[in-house]
Amino acid sequence: MIAGDNSSKSSFVLLRIGAHRFALPAALVAELAPPVRLHEFPHTSNSVLGVIIRRRRILPVYDAGSLLLGREGGAQQFYLVARCAGEKKELSAIPVSGECEMATGQVQPADDDHPAYVAGRLVIGEESVDVLDLEALIASTPARGAESIRAEAQA
């Protein structure tokens, strides 16, 4: 991770998912984890890929690439470990490329037609990056029952 100008109180971690950059409040981010083993097992929670083990904890891994970009998420090698805001407050991981950096900047309101998971726009120089609301992103795809998954697969 590259440390930039973080003298302001509002600092963010910029991460790359697929070809896109997003920002997460640095206060929520615990670490950028190396490419550890993803453990998978049967479940019906759409947005979850499996779990990883970090520092003797079992952490769920959210499929942020698919949630944000559809299937263009692409191969990600590292995991960004962050604490979900809101009710869950659970340490979770999202696959990211290794390119993460710290940044500070002013957060502007998101566009009127912004998805619920965009909490605002971080303006860094001439660039504008969507600030993710991880909790809202995860909530955007509720868990389905196995029956509905089977029915969909058969359709």
Place this chain on the structure above:
Amino acid sequence: MSAAGERSERSARRGKPEAVILFWVANQMLAIAAESVQEIRSTDGLAGAANEIEQEVVPKVRHILEWGRRTCYVVNAGAHFDLPVTRPTLVLILRRMRIAVLVDRIDRMTEIPAVYPLPQAFAGDERRWYRGLAYIDDSVIPVVEPSGFLASEEFAALDRAIKPGSPQREMEGAAQP
């Protein structure tokens, strides 16, 4: 939090060791508390004890098993966990339940130091399926909740389906997926 969730969190906090049976269904290893399993039988040895039932409400159950003085519903674990179709060779007859479970093979019996709660991120059927997760030989293995194989409404539907007069026939090869 469910009773199962509270139990597993307490168990994980105490770090109480627990004997489990590791078994395979398709390409997935799962664990079940050894104390939950009364018997493990080959499906070949069930001839005469297993009967096919004709019902569509609970597709993962296609047979009943007369065992001791109990009538157990035979749950195909592959169908239950939505895993690829296999040909199960063993049946786990659960203790104090009217449930038997078709599985592919037993890996081994082992002791786990703790059952860790399922992360809250898992919010679907898996919260009924699993008591939690175990960490065994560098792998995370789900520990199944025995009562999660059949919900009470599924029991009720099956009980209605096998009421006297419903069509049943003795089935050879009760393990057909």
